[in-house]
Amino acid sequence: MHTEDISILLRNHSFLEDLKPEYIDTILSCASNTYFPDGTKIFSEGEEAKKFYLIRTGKVAIEINGREKGSIRILTLGPGQVLGWSWLVSPYKWHFDAYAIDDVRAVALDGECLRNKCEENHDLGYELIKRFSGILEARLKATRIQLLDVYTKEIK
Amino acid sequence: MNDKNSIKVVDRNAIDGIISLLKSEGFITVGPTLRDKTIIYDEIENTSELPIGWTDEQEAGHYRIKRRNDEALFGYNVGPHSWKKYLFPPKLELFEANKNGKSFEIKTILTDTTKYAFIGVRSCELHAIQIQDKVFNNWQYKDPNYVSLRDRTFIIAVNCTQAGKTCFCASMDTGPRAKKGFDLSITEVINPNEHYFVVESGSDKGEDILSKVETNFATEEQIFKADAEIDSASRNMGRALITDGIKDLLMNNMEHPQWNDVAARCLTCANCTMVCPTCFCNNVEDVNDISGNHTERWRKWDSCFSLDFSKVAGGNFRTSPKARYRQWMTHKLASWIDQFGTSGCVGCGRCITWCPVGIDITKEVKAIQDNPVN
Amino acid sequence: MTFIEGNNPLLPAETNTIITDPMIPNLFTIKKIFWETDDTFTIEIESHDKSSFNFKPGQFNMLYVFGMGESAISICSDPAKNKTILHTIHRVGNVTSKLSQLKKGDTIGVRGPFGSNWDVTKFYGKDVVIVVGGIGLAPLRPAIYSIFKERKKFNRIIILYGARTALDLLYRVELEHWSKTKNVEVLTTIDRGDSSWRGNIGVVTNLFNYIKLDAMNTYSMVCGPEIMMKFSIEELVKLGVEEKNIYLSLERNMKCAIGFCGHCQYTSKFICKDGPVFNYSQVKDIFNLYEV
Numbered sequence: 001m002h003t004e005d006i007s008i009l010l011r012n013h014s015f016l017e018d019l020k021p022e023y024i025d026t027i028l029s030c031a032s033n034t035y036f037p038d039g040t041k042i043f044s045e046g047e048e049a050k051k052f053y054l055i056r057t058g059k060v061a062i063e064i065n066g067r068e069k070g071s072i073r074i075l076t077l078g079p080g081q082v083l084g085w086s087w088l089v090s091p092y093k094w095h096f097d098a099y100a101i102d103d104v105r106a107v108a109l110d111g112e113c114l115r116n117k118c119e120e121n122h123d124l125g126y127e128l129i130k131r132f133s134g135i136l137e138a139r140l141k142a143t144r145i146q147l148l149d150v151y152t153k154e155i156k
Numbered sequence: 157m158n159d160k161n162s163i164k165v166v167d168r169n170a171i172d173g174i175i176s177l178l179k180s181e182g183f184i185t186v187g188p189t190l191r192d193k194t195i196i197y198d199e200i201e202n203t204s205e206l207p208i209g210w211t212d213e214q215e216a217g218h219y220r221i222k223r224r225n226d227e228a229l230f231g232y233n234v235g236p237h238s239w240k241k242y243l244f245p246p247k248l249e250l251f252e253a254n255k256n257g258k259s260f261e262i263k264t265i266l267t268d269t270t271k272y273a274f275i276g277v278r279s280c281e282l283h284a285i286q287i288q289d290k291v292f293n294n295w296q297y298k299d300p301n302y303v304s305l306r307d308r309t310f311i312i313a314v315n316c317t318q319a320g321k322t323c324f325c326a327s328m329d330t331g332p333r334a335k336k337g338f339d340l341s342i343t344e345v346i347n348p349n350e351h352y353f354v355v356e357s358g359s360d361k362g363e364d365i366l367s368k369v370e371t372n373f374a375t376e377e378q379i380f381k382a383d384a385e386i387d388s389a390s391r392n393m394g395r396a397l398i399t400d401g402i403k404d405l406l407m408n409n410m411e412h413p414q415w416n417d418v419a420a421r422c423l424t425c426a427n428c429t430m431v432c433p434t435c436f437c438n439n440v441e442d443v444n445d446i447s448g449n450h451t452e453r454w455r456k457w458d459s460c461f462s463l464d465f466s467k468v469a470g471g472n473f474r475t476s477p478k479a480r481y482r483q484w485m486t487h488k489l490a491s492w493i494d495q496f497g498t499s500g501c502v503g504c505g506r507c508i509t510w511c512p513v514g515i516d517i518t519k520e521v522k523a524i525q526d527n528p529v530n
Numbered sequence: 531m532t533f534i535e536g537n538n539p540l541l542p543a544e545t546n547t548i549i550t551d552p553m554i555p556n557l558f559t560i561k562k563i564f565w566e567t568d569d570t571f572t573i574e575i576e577s578h579d580k581s582s583f584n585f586k587p588g589q590f591n592m593l594y595v596f597g598m599g600e601s602a603i604s605i606c607s608d609p610a611k612n613k614t615i616l617h618t619i620h621r622v623g624n625v626t627s628k629l630s631q632l633k634k635g636d637t638i639g640v641r642g643p644f645g646s647n648w649d650v651t652k653f654y655g656k657d658v659v660i661v662v663g664g665i666g667l668a669p670l671r672p673a674i675y676s677i678f679k680e681r682k683k684f685n686r687i688i689i690l691y692g693a694r695t696a697l698d699l700l701y702r703v704e705l706e707h708w709s710k711t712k713n714v715e716v717l718t719t720i721d722r723g724d725s726s727w728r729g730n731i732g733v734v735t736n737l738f739n740y741i742k743l744d745a746m747n748t749y750s751m752v753c754g755p756e757i758m759m760k761f762s763i764e765e766l767v768k769l770g771v772e773e774k775n776i777y778l779s780l781e782r783n784m785k786c787a788i789g790f791c792g793h794c795q796y797t798s799k800f801i802c803k804d805g806p807v808f809n810y811s812q813v814k815d816i817f818n819l820y821e822v
Contacts, residue, residue, distance in 0.1 A: 061731065073723040076731045078740050101728050141761075142733045146721050150755040151664035151694040153470030153622040250553045253596055259578075259637035260596045264554060296803060297552045297788040407797070410819050437792030440553075440785045444597045451597040455553070458791070465793060468783050469622035470755075479821030487795060494798030 006031050009107050013054045014080040015131060023124050030113035036060075036100035042083070043094045049086035051108045055079055058104030063097045074146075075139075076101070082135055087111025164355045164371035165378050168229065171353060172202045173369035174312070174340070178273040183310055186242065187275035188235070193221055195235040197242075200275065203229055214320040214394075214505065217514030228346045233320035234278055234504050238433035239285060242272050243305050244292065248455045250440065255449040267300045273310040277338065279331030280323075280502040282313055284433030286337055290496040291436045310361065313338035317345075317385035321394030322505030324518055328397060330502040332389040334358075340366060343382035354382040395505065397518045398525060399489075402499075406490040406521075408530040410482065414523045419478035421513050426459035428507035428515075429484065434500045435459070460484050485517065552788045555594040555639025560632055561614055567698050570665060571630050572606070572618045575638065582612040586647035587672035588779060588807040592787050593617065593629065594639030601625040602784040602802075604669035605643060609676060618668040618700065644787040646807045648673040648777060650684075653749040657686040659741075659771070661762040663734055663754025664693055667700050669779055669806075670753050674708070687714045688741055692734030692758065695720050696727045715741065734758060735765045745770030752778040752810075760817065763810060776810035797822060 007028050010016050016024065034053065036042055042060060043049070053060075060083050062075045074096075077083050083106070086094050092111060118125030175185050179201075187200045190207040200206065211232045213220045224231050245268075252263040277285070285306075292302035313334035316323075325331030334341045339362030343354040354374050357363040374382075429435040439458035444451045458465060460483045466474040474480050492500030501517070508516045562574040577583060585605050592600045601623065607616035621630045632638065650658075650673050658677065662670055677684055689708065693699045699718060709716035717737045719730035730737065734754070748771050752759045759778050766776055782794035782801040794801035797816050799808070816822050 059728075059730070061725075063725065071725055073725060073727060073731050075736075076719075076729070078730070080739055099725075142736060145733045145735075145757070145761055148757060149694070149721065150758050151692075151698065151721070153620060250551075253639075255596065258633075258635050259557065259559075262554060262557070262639070264551065267551075292790060294789055297790070299790060300551050407815075410822075436790070438785070438790065439793075440599065440791070442597055442599045448597065453553075453599075458785075458793075460792065460795075466783055468781055469620065469626070473782065474821045476821060483795070483822075486797065491795070491798035495800070 006033055006107065009033065009056065010054070013056065013107065015054050015082050015135075019127065023121075023127060026117055026121065026124055027109065027114060030110045030117065032108050032110075034106050034108045036104040036106070038100055038103050040100040040104075042098040042100060042104075044097050045094055047094050049084060049092045049094045050111055052082065052084035052087050052111065053106040053108050055081050055083055056105045056107065058100060058102035058106075060104055061099045061101045063099065065097065071097070075142075082132075085132060085136070087114070088132065162356070163374040163379055164366060165374040166353050166355050166369065166371050168203055168351070168353070170355075170369040170371060171229070171342070174365055175200070175202055175273075175275065177365055177368055178310060181271070183271045183273035185273045185275060188230075188232070190221070194219070195221065195232055197235075197237040197239065197274075206230070206276070207232060211318075212320065214322045214509045215514075216322065216508050216516045217511050219509050226346050226348075227351070228344060230276055230314045230342070230344045231318065231346070233316065233318070233323060234281065234506060236431050236506065236510055238431065238504075238506070239274050239277060239281055240288060240433055240436075242274070243285065243302055243309070244288060244436060244438075244457075245301075246457045248301060250453040250455055252450065252452045254451075267304045269304055269308065271308040271310070272305065273312065275312045276314045277311050277334075278314060278316055278504070279334040280325045280328075280504040281433055282311070282334055282337040283328075283330040283498075283502040284504070285311075287434045287496065287498055287500060287502070288436060290498075310365075311338045311340075313341040313358075315341060315343040315382070315386050316389045317343065317382075319389045319393045320505060320509075322508040322516075323393050323503065324395040324397050324505060325503035326390045326393045326396070328399065328499065328501060328503035333386050338362070343386060345378065345381050345385060352378065354378060395508070395516070395518045397501070397503065397521055399499065402521065403490040403493050405525060405528060406486045409524050409528055410486070412524050412529050414520065414527075415478045415482050417523070418481050418515060418520050419476065421515055422461075422477050422481045423513060424461040424463075424477050424480055425512060426461040427510045427512060428517075429459040429461060430457065431506035431510045432488075433502065433504060433506070434488075437465070460487070485520065488517075489521065552641070553786065555592070555600075555641045557637050558640045560634055560636045560638065563630075563632060563634060566618060566700050569621045570618060570698070570700065571621065572616055573629070573632070573638075574607075574614050574616050575640065576614040577640075578637070580613075583615050583643075584612050585609055585615070585643035585672075587650065587676055588648040588669055589643035589645050590669070590787075590806065591615075591617065591640050591642030591644070592784070593619075593625070594641070595625050595628045595632070596637075596639075598625050598628045600639075600641070600785075601629070602644075602787060604779075604806075606668040606671045607675075608679075609672050610679060618665065618671075620665045641787060644802055646803075646805055648676075648751055648779075648807055650676045653677075654683045655685060656775075657688070657744055657748045658684055659688045659690065659743065659748055659750040659766070661690045661734060661750060661752045661754070661759075661766070662692070663758040663762075664698070665700070666754030666758075666779070667691060670751060671701065671704075673751060678708070678711075681711075685713070685747070686744075687711075688743075689714070689716045690734055690737040690741070690762075691716070691718045692737070692754070693718070693720050694722070696723055696729070717741070733761070735761050738765050738769060743769050743771065746772070749775045750777065752776065756780070763817075773814060774809060774811045777807055778810055778813075779806045780808060780813070781806065 292299040316332035338358040488500040557578040558575040785791040
């Protein structure tokens, strides 16, 4: 796919909505278009977190292997959502497993490439961190609500 | 109110006469009487069963009866009982059911048609009765038992000629003078030289009963003395509660630090709700016999201070003492106004007197009034 | 029915009439009882005298089990069908456990219907977003039936439904059926799952990521655990849905359902007769307070 096309995909993804065109241009070289057929394991716990993904279509499941508890599916992500942030924080390793549970089309962004761009241009870095913080906040809030186990009504 | 010409004066014999007339008409006559060093309400046969010559000394968390230096029939204020125990009984059977194969049959309980005559209802209590009328006879539903009892009740009000230290009816505009809602009202005047009762009727039935006992027209002096006694009670209220803007004040201060303060003292014992003449919360319980073939449903007084009160499947909405006290007080003084158009408090002071740790609703309100957060 | 007897001169004439005691249940027969999930079951009931039972979506009944007591349960059947009615019940306490053990042909007591209702006629011409969690789908099902009865009078219908696990999803056949209807989107999500679950996992508010709302033209009905409703309403408001266009159904302890027992008070509201369905703007000021 041509870089112009990827720039359209980037601009159209809600994570990068209203990002200044020059920033899109800056990160364009870190981006690549990817496709994971249904059932693909996108990344595994412990592996180096080289990339993150802007999901365009399809659905990704994040699983945690609870060892004796087996694999537990903790969250699914779909179109418009962002998969992965371990690339952002040292030691850049995935903590969970991710599977495509549908044919998934996404834009992959290379972590190291993006980290370097952000070091060179702190304004870009700040803009991206703000967007990631929003996602982290929403995910943390959702996880905390999940912790409540709101639908359980113990017999007392 | 009657015009001054119809105001009568009677002696104690006439009051006994009224009681026996009521009894002859089938009324159960109930009034204040002394029991276990407390003035309570119970069935009385005649005036000799009233706490003659007794009074009470009340303060926050404090109640003692004391001898008076006269033989007044009504020389005290309200005790731990209120008339709600008759109209809204602490225990009421709702229905019984008996198993019948795969089904069961419901046996209804005949509505209580007892005719009560309440003797010695204070103005605050008249207001309390009228407040409970709105609860149990609301725009949608009627409690048949309450309505039945209430409609049959004959009320003899007694105007307070002294105020207790925990009384604050004057500030609630609920006393001390009984203005409506009675069949007869009595003001007792007693001094070393005279002892008489100024009587007014408030209904045709009251007028009828009064016409059957010996009365005289009250003189202006007698009326003046009676009024002066009531005015004196009004001026000598032990406490006051400022009600201006109280609904918004409390609803806007649901997180006021005072709630934590009172919660640290409150035992959530529910005494205040049991003695309150307007508190109406109740619970329903099932009682089964050992065969499992017969069951009864009973309604019982409940309290918003009990932990189970706000329990639901899977949790409980109000567990902290703070939330439970706040529920009680904001209901009584604020949300009650939205629900029923009046305050739920009549200023009788029972909740103050009978609180084991002496929590004083007037002080709690004032603490928020003096230092509102919002 | 109780009778006020006697003829007392004190008694005003109008009270010498029969007052129906609102605490006495009517007897109903269980026509059907079946499990929806591991801990949730549905009963179909019919009055002993076979009289019809009319109700509005969102209203509830007090169901009485012989010797056990009463439980407030929403009616979950189609309001257009009044010969028999359905209740879907989460088995959580003594009364509901006993109810779950009853058999076809057994008798229960019913008082009702009580409370306010979802008035779907207010949503004519609009998009309707239904956000439900857990057993909260049951009180909303009559509203959904009513909407489908006059489907053309509404615009888009979106149902966002969260449950604990895949096995806890209620009315799966109907959900499937609704989702296949034109201009209807049904999105479900569960809080926890295993690799066999191919649907969404996450809280119900996550589902807002996958829909585009025409917020100014959207009305919403929200029903589920109170905290789930709080987060859902926050999300709706964030997306631009007007507070006055959001409706919710609240739950409190209920003993009488007629405003006598005081248990269900929510500041000045009695959930039993002023609710359970409220417009959000009616209760907004108290909704975010703790322990009310």
